[in-house]
Amino acid sequence: MYYLFKFKKLLYIVCLSFISCEVIDDTNEYLLIQNCMQEWVKRTNGAILLETAPYGKEDVKIIKMGSNIFQGATIKGKYIIISNVTERIVYHEIGHVIGLMHEHQRPDSFLYITINYRKLIKRNLLAIYSFLPLKPSDFKYNYKNYIYDYYSIMHYNETESGNIIDGHGHALSGDEPSEIDIQKVRDMYAAKPLRITFALYGFN
């Protein structure tokens, strides 16, 4: 199942390189994405520079899927695939592109939250969502330098995880980057600011 999902993702990417995508501009979704990019830039105070690029010249393709296949997914930092363009999802996916990892995948997350793996496996969701703990070397930053951030934009919340995560009484994730998310990005790129360009495509 897991590999099937990976294969499916890969297949989309192959298809996308053959089928011409429609360029999206001047829509509410385009404006929402631009606004999220600008907010990341503003809040991280010059640590990153995110801009829209001429189509075909971008570092990251944002692809709006017609059908509800991906609520949001980032693939190799080069593609963001979104079905529902919401502020929370756009902030989260940009978070992946600029180097943030899921907070609930910290190796020490078990100290703070409980993931119901039994439910996860029973519902066949292990392949679709990223729940399993990562290695310290998977993080671009030293996660131990930051307190566990229940409110991170990179934390799955109870609803989207199908009540698989128990935050031990803490609300999980917000709708925008948390103070700690911002701090991590500032720390990561303090020495050398990160520049990334994006273009938005539609694909039905």
Ligand SMILES: [Zn+2]
């Ligand atoms: Zn994610």
